[in-house]
Structures are given as structure tokens and as C-alpha cells.
Amino acid sequence: MLLIKLRLYIFQLLEKVLSLFSYRVCKKCKSKIQEKYLFICKDCIRAQSAWINLKSFQDFDSKLKIYFLFRYSDKLIRKLILDLKNNQAELAYFWGLALSEFLIYLFNSKINRNIYISYVPISTEKFNTRRYNQAELIAKYFYKFLRKRKFKQEIKLVENLFYRIKNTEPLYKLNSEERRNELSKAFELNPKYIPLIKNISEKRENIILIIDDISTTGNTLVKLSELITAIDFPQERILGFSCTGRNFN
Numbered sequence: 001m002l003l004i005k006l007r008l009y010i011f012q013l014l015e016k017v018l019s020l021f022s023y024r025v026c027k028k029c030k031s032k033i034q035e036k037y038l039f040i041c042k043d044c045i046r047a048q049s050a051w052i053n054l055k056s057f058q059d060f061d062s063k064l065k066i067y068f069l070f071r072y073s074d075k076l077i078r079k080l081i082l083d084l085k086n087n088q089a090e091l092a093y094f095w096g097l098a099l100s101e102f103l104i105y106l107f108n109s110k111i112n113r114n115i116y117i118s119y120v121p122i123s124t125e126k127f128n129t130r131r132y133n134q135a136e137l138i139a140k141y142f143y144k145f146l147r148k149r150k151f152k153q154e155i156k157l158v159e160n161l162f163y164r165i166k167n168t169e170p171l172y173k174l175n176s177e178e179r180r181n182e183l184s185k186a187f188e189l190n191p192k193y194i195p196l197i198k199n200i201s202e203k204r205e206n207i208i209l210i211i212d213d214i215s216t217t218g219n220t221l222v223k224l225s226e227l228i229t230a231i232d233f234p235q236e237r238i239l240g241f242s243c244t245g246r247n248f249n
């Protein structure tokens with residue numbers, strides 16, 4: 001983790017220096033990008049963002065709203081998200097910033113809710129080989145970039161809200177029945193947050209986001225949301241927030 005931190009820090013320094021002398025070109029529309037950390041310009045982020053209600057693409061009986069920024073079928077996007085998983089931790093800056101732009105866009109530039117940010121957990125096994133949880137890194141930068149905008153509302157990062165207690169088979173290989181079985185005992189809520197969740201469930205303006213990198217069917221996000229609704233947090237105030245969505249057109 002120390003090495004990853006160092007790498008992220010160096011990337012941040014490089015971006016600072018480079019932004020003084022040069023600019024990046026949007027990988028989609030080739031226009032100039034002045035901001036640091038962006039590989040795709042803000043206009044393209046807005047234009048390509050898609051959101052769907054889970055019900056419309058899955059047979060899962062859940063009302064959880066899941067928002068996707070990009071379609072996984074897009075070759076460039078797929079590369080940017082897979083590279084993040086395969087050792088390019090610094091791409092978390094880009095994804096965190098892109099998701100924060102997407103959220104601000106969804107809220108019509110006015111964040112009028114208190115946002116509690118959580119993320120999909122990784123198994124210990126995977127963590128030991130990869131040395132980081134990509135969803136956690138995205139959530140951290142998402143949080144940082146949102147905080148920089150200085151909205152009046154509270155924005156909090158809830159670290160380790162969920163645990164993965166069982167390593168699951170890659171879900172895209174399974175049919176929907178198998179997926180549900182595979183996921184049914186995979187996650188647990190961190191008990192130290194139960195008082196917080198109960199406390200924030202009372203006010204309408206508090207919402208919980210669950211950040212994910214790749215959502216295939218939304219089943220993981222649904223399972224995680226159920227852990228919070230089980231302690232009476234209203235489902236309509238939970239949003240799945242994913243960089244890419246895989247099984248939808």
C-alpha cells in the first residue's frame with residue numbers, strides 16, 4: 001500500500017508540473033483539456049453519461065437506482081477501467097474526478113443532499129495480490145474532488161462500510177440464478193457503522209452512494225444496499241454509482 005501511495009503522490013506532482021507547461025487532448029473528441037487528471041473532457045463525460053433504473057435491464061426485483069457513467073462496451077472506456085485494476089492505480093484520479101462531474105451534472109450543479117460515500121469491498125485474497133481496492137481508490141478521489149467544490153452540504157467518506165467475507169466467482173460467467181446464490185453470503189455490514197446509518201436514516205436529505213468500478217448486472221450493488229435497508233435505511237435514498245455498466249444497451 002505504501003508503494004501505491006507513493007505512486008499516486010508522484011502522479012499528482014507530475015500532473016501539477018505538466019499542467020503548467022502543456023495540456024492533454026481528450027481521448028474521445030480530441031479537444032484540449034485544461035484540468036488536471038482528466039483523460040476525457042467534461043463535455044464528453046456529460047454527453048456519454050447514462051443512467052438507468054436497475055429494473056429496466058434486469059429481472060431482479062429491486063428498486064435500487066443504479067447510475068452508470070459509461071458503457072463498458074466502449075473500447076477506450078474498457079481500457080481505462082481495466083488498466084486501473086491492472087496496476088495503474090493513478091487512473092483512480094481520473095475516475096474519481098469523472099464520477100464527481102457526473103454527480104454534479106445529475107444534480108443540476110446543485111448538491112442539496114448530504115452525501116455518504118461508500119464503495120464495493122474487495123476480498124482479502126484479491127487485496128493481497130492487487131495491493132489496493134480500485135473501488136475504494138475511486139471513492140477516495142471522488143470524495144476529494146467533491147469536497148474541493150465546497151458545497152454547503154455534508155460530504156463524508158465512510159471507509160469500510162462493507163466487508164467481503166467470501167470470495168466470489170467472476171460474476172459475468174454466471175447466470176442470474178447462480179449470481180444470486182454466489183452473492184447471498186458474500187458481504188457483511190461493518191457493525192461499527194450501525195449507529196451512524198440509523199442516525200442518518202431519519203433525515204430526508206441524507207443519501208448513501210455505493211461506488212463501483214464495473215457493474216455487470218447490478219446484483220452486487222443490490223446486495224450491498226440490502227445490508228443497509230435491513231437496518232431501516234430507506235432504499236430510495238441509496239444510489240449505486242458505477243464507472244461502467246456492462247450488461248445493458
Ligand SMILES: [Zn+2]
Pocket residue numbers: 026027028029030031040041042043044
Ligand atoms: Zn471530449
